[in-house]
Amino acid sequence: MSNYYDMIKELFDIQVKEGLVKREVLNKIMSQYDHDILNKLIEYKFFKKVADDYEIRPVYFKFLEFILSEFKPLLPETIEKYEHSITSLFKKIKEGIGKDRNILLQRITDLYNEVRDFTEAVEKNTIRLISETKELKSNVDKIDYREKVRKASFWIDYYITPLNSILDVSHSQSITNRLLDISQYINVRRLNFDDETARQQFEKLYTFLVQTNDDLLRQSKILTNELLPLIERIRSESMILTGWIEFLKNPDKVKGPFVPKSKRAYPYNNAMYFNALEYVQEYMYTSDIYLDEPDLNAKDKWIFNKEFYRDAMIKELPMPNFFEWAGKTLRGEYKEIETEKFFSLSTLLFEDDIELEFDASADRMVIRTTEMNLRVPKIKIKRYGLS
Amino acid sequence: MDFPRYHKEIVGDLLDGKFILATDAKFIELKNNTDFYGKFFKETFDFYLDIKSDYAYLISEETMEMLSRDICIFIGLLCYELDKEGKNFLDEIQYAEFDAEQIDNLFDNSSYVDLIQNNNQLKNSEARKQFIGTLNRRNIIDRNSDKKFTFTPAYKVFMDFAKNFAKGKLQQNTVEEEAE
Numbered sequence: 001m002s003n004y005y006d007m008i009k010e011l012f013d014i015q016v017k018e019g020l021v022k023r024e025v026l027n028k029i030m031s032q033y034d035h036d037i038l039n040k041l042i043e044y045k046f047f048k049k050v051a052d053d054y055e056i057r058p059v060y061f062k063f064l065e066f067i068l069s070e071f072k073p074l075l076p077e078t079i080e081k082y083e084h085s086i087t088s089l090f091k092k093i094k095e096g097i098g099k100d101r102n103i104l105l106q107r108i109t110d111l112y113n114e115v116r117d118f119t120e121a122v123e124k125n126t127i128r129l130i131s132e133t134k135e136l137k138s139n140v141d142k143i144d145y146r147e148k149v150r151k152a153s154f155w156i157d158y159y160i161t162p163l164n165s166i167l168d169v170s171h172s173q174s175i176t177n178r179l180l181d182i183s184q185y186i187n188v189r190r191l192n193f194d195d196e197t198a199r200q201q202f203e204k205l206y207t208f209l210v211q212t213n214d215d216l217l218r219q220s221k222i223l224t225n226e227l228l229p230l231i232e233r234i235r236s237e238s239m240i241l242t243g244w245i246e247f248l249k250n251p252d253k254v255k256g257p258f259v260p261k262s263k264r265a266y267p268y269n270n271a272m273y274f275n276a277l278e279y280v281q282e283y284m285y286t287s288d289i290y291l292d293e294p295d296l297n298a299k300d301k302w303i304f305n306k307e308f309y310r311d312a313m314i315k316e317l318p319m320p321n322f323f324e325w326a327g328k329t330l331r332g333e334y335k336e337i338e339t340e341k342f343f344s345l346s347t348l349l350f351e352d353d354i355e356l357e358f359d360a361s362a363d364r365m366v367i368r369t370t371e372m373n374l375r376v377p378k379i380k381i382k383r384y385g386l387s
Numbered sequence: 388m389d390f391p392r393y394h395k396e397i398v399g400d401l402l403d404g405k406f407i408l409a410t411d412a413k414f415i416e417l418k419n420n421t422d423f424y425g426k427f428f429k430e431t432f433d434f435y436l437d438i439k440s441d442y443a444y445l446i447s448e449e450t451m452e453m454l455s456r457d458i459c460i461f462i463g464l465l466c467y468e469l470d471k472e473g474k475n476f477l478d479e480i481q482y483a484e485f486d487a488e489q490i491d492n493l494f495d496n497s498s499y500v501d502l503i504q505n506n507n508q509l510k511n512s513e514a515r516k517q518f519i520g521t522l523n524r525r526n527i528i529d530r531n532s533d534k535k536f537t538f539t540p541a542y543k544v545f546m547d548f549a550k551n552f553a554k555g556k557l558q559q560n561t562v563e564e565e566a567e
Contacts, residue, residue: 256458
């Protein structure tokens with residue numbers, strides 16, 4: 001393999017991407033490197049033929065994954081399956097502790113292997129997650145920020161957070177906690193079990209579990225202290241960028257953050273020139289100002305038509321009570337009396353040709369307008385001009 | 388009555404609209420007398436003193452909106468253009484050294500050409516040079532030489548602004564979507 005390393009690496013990359021190596025792709029690569037080693041690859045059981053194409057056998061694939069540190073991440077639910085196998089083996093060991101010795105030894109070995117596979121799976125995932133996150137952070141592919149956030153959220157939601165909960169010691173149902181329980185039980189057995197060989201196996205398993213717990217704790221710390229903040233930073237960065245993009249769409253209509261304002265400007269101050277410049281520049285800016293036409297309705301457009309109301313008043317002469325008439329007229333037209341309109345009508349009283357009389361001591365009447373109650377005297381209008 | 392050390396300089400700097408940075412000896416004195424200065428600025432000038440872990444500044448309701456807006460445009464455009472180049476703009480603003488030529492390059496090739504052309508503080512190289520001077524006097528940047536500068540922690544005020552603005556926009560969109 002070392003002789004054909006570059007070619008093998010390329011074949012490995014293709015299988016990672018495509019799931020297998022197609023015949024034509026394989027031919028192309030072999031001609032590119034000028035090595036026809038297909039027979040050798042089959043002879044050494046590197047390739048398995050799948051119809052017309054080829055697949056790198058799992059043992060080589062895993063080996064290459066390991067030496068290249070390029071692991072395919074496992075979904076946390078796949079890792080979680082170890083919890084069931086480890087728990088069930090542990091239960092069996094406890095139940096069969098005083099029974100068949102050979103079965104017990106086999107179960108201890110199996111438990112050892114399961115724990116090892118579990119830690120390896122976790123370690124592989126952490127390595128892959130770190131590399132993915134760092135790649136995201138360095139952004140050599142120059143992916144845009146939306147894609148960056150999408151990827152970051154994908155890694156957090158599907159891998160990092162669930163993996164962290166599997167490893168979280170404070171969570172009573174986590175595998176880490178289960179392993180702690182197992183190591184406590186094994187610790188007792190390695191000291192007091194009757195059979196020497198089984199005691200040695202317990203001892204071996206215990207040492208391995210202690211080391212595993214340390215490893216898992218380390219992995220959990222990497223996830224919590226390194227990956228989550230790194231990815232959170234990408235998220236926060238994108239939030240800031242979203243803010244800037246929205247702000248830059250229309251900066252004039254947004255109130256910016258409060259920036260301290262220079263209050264004093266003495267002519268002998270060192271910064272006088274710059275302060276003055278800054279001040280002047282501030283007002284040199286001219287932006288287009290648009291004035292929206294206010295919405296107008298019929299009410300806003302009301303203009304007092306003096307002649308119309310004067311004629312209406314003249315028709316009613318002689319009038320016993322001017323304000324009563326004014327109120328009735330307005331209520332008849334608008335259903336309510338607006339103060340402004342009422343006062344406008346009242347100006348008819350100041351016409352030169354009007355002849356009126358009123359008793360100052362008489363009781364006053366109340367006119368309710370939309371804004372207030374007006375106490376008005378009873379004013380009699382006898383005539384208007386020659387009427 | 389005894390006044391804290393650097394009292395005159397603290398009051399002078401803050402009233403001149405400067406950020407006082409944690410690297411400045413005045414900052415420690417200011418932080419040790421937070422209550423006193425908080426009350427002092429409130430009672431005397433009706434200003435609110437904001438002391439963060441690495442900078443302090445005065446907030447006035449009567450803000451110089453034009454300057455505040457121009458700083459936001461400057462930093463916002465810078466972040467946008469750095470991101471476009473595939474850089475992590477937060478890291479760049481926090482740690483990198485910028486030079487006038489780089490800023491010119493980014494702004495002259497920006498797609499926000501109308502916004503830049505219509506802004507007197509940012510429209511060309513000369514205007515930007517003056518503007519960088521303004522940022523330096525307010526301690527928002529630190530000039531390392533005539534053409535080079537780094538941002539001080541005061542940049543965080545503007546990042547917080549952008550973050551809050553985005554949150555506000557997102558909320559607004561959610562409300563609008565719900566209303567639909």
